[in-house]
Amino acid sequence: MDAITRLPFDADIHEFSASEPTIPEPEGQRGRRRFRTIWISDVHLGTRGCAADLLIDFLDSTDSETMYLVGDIIDGWRLKKKFYWPDTHNDIIWRIMKRAKRGTRVVYVPGNHDEMFRQYAGLNFGGVEIKRQAIHETADGRTLLVAHGDEFDAILLGHRWIAFFGDQLYHLMMRINHGVNWVRARLGKPYWSFSKVAKQKVKNAVEVISQFEHTVAAEAARRGVDGVVCGHIHHAEFRPLAGVEYYNDGDWVEGCTALVEHFDGRMEILHWVEEMAKRDASRPVLKIAA
Structure with a gap:
């Protein structure tokens, strides 16, 4: 059986059958x-x-009125090679579906790793809208194109075999990263991204990222929107480019980042490891009497 068909949801695109999560949500909101x-x-x-x-x-x-899932949520490339689906991955799906059920607008824009869901664009999956691309209007009236970004990736478009080869190298790096963080966790140290540091140090990687950013921004300018939100390159960023605002929400493999819009339209990139550290530092320390 194809690995994709064994994911924890029914064949019917409108139904979802994920089991209750193993990690309970906090009580109340x-x-x-x-x-x-x-x-x-x-x-x-x-x-x-x-x-x-x-x-x-x-x-x-966190909570929000709208949540965008900007592609590569599920890694179909990897699942076709070897099926791996721990309970925590089911927990994430369950939490997203629960948001949609309680009234959050959830929009899913599939990427290249979960391109099998692009055939369902225009449908509603358990309250989740599936779209190839989307236009978001901010609280202060700006229009933002929302796209995964692989459609602007020259390497992926022109040389798909290179993309698959690069994916193999990337996952080798992720396995190294997993081992390093297994040790760090047992030493009481926070999460650290080996591949993120490597990309920042390698000149060619920086050039590829810059080229991608300029290509995406130029396309947004051509379409007449005020900005663009994408993912794909695992590099969280915000900067003005080509006369528009370029946002990349990053990833949950290396950087563990999200892009958020405040209720006044202000945009912010949250680096969640840092946010957790600030939250833990602000908690009062309980002293045990002698």
Whole structure:
């Protein structure tokens, strides 16, 4: 059986049968940070590199009127090679579906790793709208194109075999990263991304990222929107380019970041490891009497 058909949802695109999560949500909604809009992408469920525990913490700590899933939520490329689906990955799906059920507008824009869902564009999956691309209007009236970004990737479009080869190297790096963080967790140290540091140090990688950003921004300018939100390259960023605002919401493998819109239209990139550290530092320390 194809690995994709064994994911924890029914064949009927309108039904969902995920089991109850193994990690309970906090009781009630008090204490959650509320935003007008949240964008996340590149979760890569179905791989060992997915930082599932960190994303669960994010989902349990935030809420929004609208949530965009900007592609590569499920890694179909990896699942076709080897099926891997721990309970925590089911927990993430369950939490997203629960948001949709309780009234959050959830829009799913599939990417290249979960391109099998693009055939369902225009349909509603358990309250989740599936779209090839979307236009978001901010609270202060700006229009933002929302797209995964692979459609602007020259390497992926022109040389698909290179993309698959690069994917193999990337997952090797993720396995190294997983081992390093397994050791760090037992030493009481926070999550650290080996591949993120490597990309920042390699000149060619920086050039590829810059070229991608300029291509995406130029397309947004051509379409006459005020900005663009994408994922794909696992590099969270915000900067003005080509006369528009370029936003990349990052990923939940390396950087563990999300893009959020506040209720006044202000945009912010949340680096969740840092947000968790600030939250933990602000908690009062209980002293035990002698």
